[in-house]
Each structure stands twice: as structure tokens, then as C-alpha cells.
Amino acid sequence: MPLAEIQKSFIDSLVKPQSSDSGFLSQLLTVGSLDVNKQLYIYRSNINGAHQKVLEQVYPACLNILGEDYFSQLCRAYRFQYPSTDSDLNNYGEYFSDFIVKLFKLDNSLEGYEYLPDLACLEWHWHRSYYVKDNPLFDFEKLVAVDPVLHDNLIFTLNDSFSLHASDFPVMEIWHANNKEPGSEQEFSMPDSTQYFCITRAGFFPLLEELTTYEYQLLKSIAGNLALSQLSEISDKTGENDFQSRLIKFIQKNWVSGFALQDIKE
Amino acid sequence: MTTINPGRLNDDNVQPASDLISGVGLGLRSPHINEILTDLPRIPWFELLADNHMVEGGLIPVQLAQICQHYPITFHSVGLSLGSVDPLDFNYLAKLKKLMKSYGVAWLSEHCCFTSVDGFHSHDLLPLPYSEESLSHMAERISQVQDFLGEQILIENVSSYMKFAETTLNESEFISELAKQADCSLLVDVNNIYVNHINQGINIDDYIASLPYDRIKEIHLAGFDNRGDYILDAHNNPVAEPVWQLFEKLIQHVADVPTLIEWDNDIPALQKLIEEADKADNIINNYRAGNLDYAIG
Numbered sequence A: 001m002p003l004a005e006i007q008k009s010f011i012d013s014l015v016k017p018q019s020s021d022s023g024f025l026s027q028l029l030t031v032g033s034l035d036v037n038k039q040l041y042i043y044r045s046n047i048n049g050a051h052q053k054v055l056e057q058v059y060p061a062c063l064n065i066l067g068e069d070y071f072s073q074l075c076r077a078y079r080f081q082y083p084s085t086d087s088d089l090n091n092y093g094e095y096f097s098d099f100i101v102k103l104f105k106l107d108n109s110l111e112g113y114e115y116l117p118d119l120a121c122l123e124w125h126w127h128r129s130y131y132v133k134d135n136p137l138f139d140f141e142k143l144v145a146v147d148p149v150l151h152d153n154l155i156f157t158l159n160d161s162f163s164l165h166a167s168d169f170p171v172m173e174i175w176h177a178n179n180k181e182p183g184s185e186q187e188f189s190m191p192d193s194t195q196y197f198c199i200t201r202a203g204f205f206p207l208l209e210e211l212t213t214y215e216y217q218l219l220k221s222i223a224g225n226l227a228l229s230q231l232s233e234i235s236d237k238t239g240e241n242d243f244q245s246r247l248i249k250f251i252q253k254n255w256v257s258g259f260a261l262q263d264i265k266e
Numbered sequence B: 001m002t003t004i005n006p007g008r009l010n011d012d013n014v015q016p017a018s019d020l021i022s023g024v025g026l027g028l029r030s031p032h033i034n035e036i037l038t039d040l041p042r043i044p045w046f047e048l049l050a051d052n053h054m055v056e057g058g059l060i061p062v063q064l065a066q067i068c069q070h071y072p073i074t075f076h077s078v079g080l081s082l083g084s085v086d087p088l089d090f091n092y093l094a095k096l097k098k099l100m101k102s103y104g105v106a107w108l109s110e111h112c113c114f115t116s117v118d119g120f121h122s123h124d125l126l127p128l129p130y131s132e133e134s135l136s137h138m139a140e141r142i143s144q145v146q147d148f149l150g151e152q153i154l155i156e157n158v159s160s161y162m163k164f165a166e167t168t169l170n171e172s173e174f175i176s177e178l179a180k181q182a183d184c185s186l187l188v189d190v191n192n193i194y195v196n197h198i199n200q201g202i203n204i205d206d207y208i209a210s211l212p213y214d215r216i217k218e219i220h221l222a223g224f225d226n227r228g229d230y231i232l233d234a235h236n237n238p239v240a241e242p243v244w245q246l247f248e249k250l251i252q253h254v255a256d257v258p259t260l261i262e263w264d265n266d267i268p269a270l271q272k273l274i275e276e277a278d279k280a281d282n283i284i285n286n287y288r289a290g291n292l293d294y295a296i297g
């Protein structure tokens, strides 16, 4: 059998559920105490273990809530549904939140855990913000040099480590209880309104910060590439009058790290 | 303590980075980095898992730069998938090359295996059938990588739990011929030879005897996990006694080749790794002193 076919059937038998082994097993010889099924089993379990270890590191709160046995079943199912297509293991696990959303349709035992997709999303961005590229600090001199006539056309850019979150569940409290303070109180009351927060890297480490509804709306609009004039309109509509101070706060916290004018990116 | 300066590879007047790699080094692992940067222990060199250092921002690149200010380093990668029939990932290679040049990395080693095919990544070292087809394919790919990097790379023998019907060469024949055809160097992992001996019954003495010693530029030592009906190259234990014995046999041919202690799972305190390195050092020193009855304590 040509090398290409051997490799393809080998990888198929690793990234797909067990039913697709037969083609590959016929390529193997029994050696010593290892029969052909055992040879393949060793690779399957190694790979499973390595992928599960990554997910455990990225999703410690989900692991704590679901327990090792159930989490391990999820990891196995996730690996078959979302096989890794990136040589960088730091990128593995990105779709875990989507995966859990789909799981709710199939698994009644998850009833009561409706917050899990939002929690997984928080944990993914927390993990991601640790690694993403550094952005230069906001260039005020460059901003001052922009002709005031063009200010309405300014489009601000968010830091690469920055992500915005909204949840109808108390996910920040759940995350703290299951990550930072394991063993603490696990009873949570539903918030009166949607929770807004962001994750960003401050120095070398991720940071989670709560946002007001208005801050969330502004940042969401910045993420949507709305220009300065449109951002001001939002402030007018919501009756907020401290748009400028919020913008300065975003820049000082390095959530906003640059700007573009029309389609000339900084 | 030897210090090296980033970028010195580009300077013809400065000692090549590879000359700074000697003695018994350690595989650098994240739980030890702060301690190493604070205490600067006397460790001759570190091997870094290149894939863990290819991130674009945050703490990791800063730590890499700091480590390079105090220690000579080599890169060990797992993502090149040299044996794969997929095209080589030149983006990955370009990142590697940039890092190697920036930090004065002495050399790059990779494995005699494939890790991905059809765009799917196993993140495991998957063995190849030791056939003429695999040999010419691997040799061609290694040549491409060396041309791109502008330097020789080291190829490591892997632990394998499989034997393919297509295999026609034994492992030592395969890697020896591979090194010749690709004109690359070899990294001999002693634990992997022992693992394949136990699991597949390969002949250790024949293996050691048939290696092209002048191409061996690095030796790996690690611990395995006994799983009952097989042993796993888990890097989660001290180096086992039979592996020390095999190391002694090997260094009788390559006593001056740099050696490295690898430990990747259930990682112990740094001191434990230093003790393993000291054992390797003792074996080498005893061999040089003409005392073959080494004491590893």
C-alpha cells in the first residue's frame, strides 16, 4: 500500500470513531505481545489523553462543575466532532462552547447547566488572551496630528487580547467559584439583568472586568467598526453624556489600542 | 556561566552557537522557568520545545529572551510532520527560522515520524513504515527543510508501538540511511531504543553497532511508564536502570556528544532533573576515566 494511503487510513482511525479501523489494521503486523488492535489502541489513548489534558487546562471551571468522568466523555466526543486542524495545540478547544450548545439538544442530564456555553466562552477567551500578539500602546501623537475635520471618520481598533461578553447567567461568579476559589459556594442567584464584562491581558496576565451596559454598547460598536460620529450618536440616544471619559478609559486600559481613518488602518 | 547574545549567528567573528552546546543539558519546562531565571543554576544548556515558544505575545516570548541571555539553547520541534505526505508547512518553518535567528538557537531537532495528514493534526509522533518509499520521501523533506533554514537539522528516532506490513528495513538501518541521503545529523534517544526493544523486540546491540557515530550530535535520556503488557515513552519517571546501561554502551562511541534529560509529565522539582543530569555526567566521566563500572548512585 502506498505511503499516502497508509497515512490517511492511520489518521482516519485516530480522528474518527472506532468503526473505521478495519482498513488500517490490515496494514499492521502483530509484534511481541502487541496485537494489531492493541497497537492502534495505544495511539488512540495517547492522543485522547493529550487532547483531554489541553481541554482540562483551558476549561478548569467546566471540568470542576461536570466532574472528571463526564468531562472526559465530552473531550472524547469533542475530539471526534472537532478534530484538530492546527499544528498549534494552543488553538485546540476553540469550539468547545458551540459543542456544548449542540449537546443540550442530545443530553437531558445537562438540564440546570444552561450557563455552561457562556462559561466555556469566558474560559476560552481567558486562555487565548494569554498568548495573542502584543499591540503597541495607543499613539496619541498620531491622533493629535489628525485633521479635526476628519475626526468624525475615526474608527478605533480593539486590542487583540480583548474580548467582550454578555450573559444572562451569573457566569463571572460561577467562574470565580470554580476556578479561583475551588470548593466555595456553588449556589448562585440569577442576575436581574444581563451581565456584561470583558477579558483582556493586563501586563502578562488575563484580567476580567465588569462593564456597564453603556460601556458594553460602546465597545460592541467599536468592535463593529463604527466611526466616532456614530459612537457619539449612541451616547446621545442612551442619554449618556460621558462618552469622552469612557473613550479615554478604554484607551488608558489599553482595550482600545489604535485607530484608523477611513480605510487607512493604523 | 557562558552567556550568548541573540543574533550572534549572523556574526562571522563570533563562536558558532552549536559550539556552546556541550555536557548534559535539560529540557526546559514551564514549571521551572521562574526558578531558573531567579537562581540561574549551573546547567550547561537547555533544549526548548519550539512549538511552545511560537506564540506571538505575552509572557512566553519575554521569558524566551531572558533564558537566551543566560544559557545556550537548542530547539526541539514536534510540528514539522516531516514524514507526512501533506505539503511542508512553510509558515511554521518561517516562524521557526525567525525565532532561531533572533535568539541564536544552536540547532533544531525533529522526529522521524509524521504528526498530521489531510490537514488533521494528531499532536502525536506517528511512526512511518520503514520502507524505501518512506526513506526517499523523508530524505527529500529533510533536505527541503535544511535548504530553507540554511543549516543541518537533527533527526530523532521515535518510540513506536506499531509494526507495518510495508516495513522492509529495521529502524537503525532506516535512520542511518536517512541521515546519509538527507545529509542531516542524528539525535539518538536511548529511552526510545529501549522502549522499542521491549515492545517490538528490536536488537539493542545491533542497533547501537550500526549507527553512523559521526552524524550523532545529541543524545536524549528519559523515563518510561510500565503499562503491564507494554512500556510507554511517557517522560514521567527517572531514567530506568536498563536505559542507563544502554547509554553507557552508546557513549563508548560518542562520549563527547551533548546529552539531554527529558521530563514532560508529572514534572518534578528542578533539583530532581539536575540529579538525573549529574548521573549522566558521572557515567560519561567514568567512561573517560577508563572506569566502565560506573556508579550512578
Ligand SMILES: [Fe+2]
Pocket: B156, B189, B220, B222, B262
Ligand atoms: Fe527524545
